[in-house]
Amino acid sequence: MDFANFLIQLLNSVQYGLLLFMLAAGLTLIFGIMGVVNLAHGSFYMLGAYLAWSLAAKTGSLALAIVLGTVLSVAFGLVLERILFRHFYRRDHLDQVLLTFGLIYIFEEMRSILWGDDVHGVPIPAVLSASLPLTDTLSYPVYRLFMSGLCVLLAIGLYLLISKTRLGMKIRAGAFNHEMTEALGVNVKLIHAVVFALGVGLASIAGMIASPISSVYPNMGSQVLIMCFVVVVIGGIGSVRGALISALLVGLVDTFGKVLLPQVAGMLVYMLMAAVLLWKPEGLFKQ
Template structure:
């Protein structure tokens, strides 16, 4: 493998891993803190991608403003969904949670079909991000992919700062460790859950909006990433943000180079990685809440 090809694949792996982290971090927060198995989380990624497609004509070249508007809309959606549906699932068993969230997948798919149809849609890369960077004499790498990696990394740093350096993060970590203690200290655990859920929805939708120009927008796109994100959550440790980041990058590298070096067995690579890590550390790479 030439050095330029190796570098391009490394960049692809980092970009894919960071996108996975945006989706998986929300999933691990919801699962680890609220105790809800949310099968509909991949649908929020799909909703973000369709928002990128629908908002693009309104914002034109203002792609950053488009992302911010999508994040705000997704957070509002998450706030309403937690109040209307998920707040009733905390004391229910996991089977009822699975049935409810699977029903939401069906609802989201039907609404998507009514509003956007079943065609595949493309999202144009903004002109100021449409160039490429040379990697050697024969290869180049899209500037937009570098922007996507940088944006995801910026969000990851911001999320780490919020969770580990702010009062809200302290409450989130405490809620992940002992929700009864948090409730006993007088903290509004219902509002905390609502904020966490809205943040998880916003992160997944942001990942979908960033990925839309690279992968296009199509029906059922949330189901594929949901499975991989559950793998990331299990590897990183349920409820751990830093574990989700490490696991996402591991999955990104294993999946990317597995497709290049062992194309016939690439579909098994991330599941073999999960099996090996669970044999070594059944609880995942990191502890809950850190």
């Protein structure tokens, strides 16, 4: 593998890892702070992709579709948390698994009714459709660099929100000791609603920005859900920092594995997870 091909695969692995982080960050926040095992998290990724396709077709702008889709996704998360998830925080994990597993089928049927079962493509905006030449024969799409840059900006924003704001302090306090935080006058129910909506929004944004390169198709959320759980387990449940490092590791192993060891590429990520759990059963980072 020459340097140009290595650079392309490295950029692809970073872009894939950052996209996984967008999904896993919401999942680890919901599970680590609220204690909810959300198997339907991949459906929010699918929701974002279909919103990007439908809104971009109506508005003629992917950027506007992402903004509108984010607002709709966050609002959907708030409503879903209020009418459904709020009643399952103190229930057994089995109840949560059954609920969210059922939601996968409900969301798929809603998707089929609203948007049909065809495969759709989302056009890349003209301003991002160029490629950067690396050699005489190899180039790298600008849109993939845009995806990585946007994910980095959102990761920084999430870090600042969790670590440097009063809301983030309340979120961390609620995760550490729910009863004491509530006794101090913090509206923990509101904090849970914000965290859940944030998780839905991050997953939907990931689906929206990925739609131009991965297409939009039925059941697309299920394919990323397992990888999200792998990232969360490796990084440590409830740790956003762990989710970022784990997602980048998974991106590197998965991308280079498919190039260098295609015969066993499908199992390399799970071997990485097994190795990490043997070394640190709680994951790379604690909450």
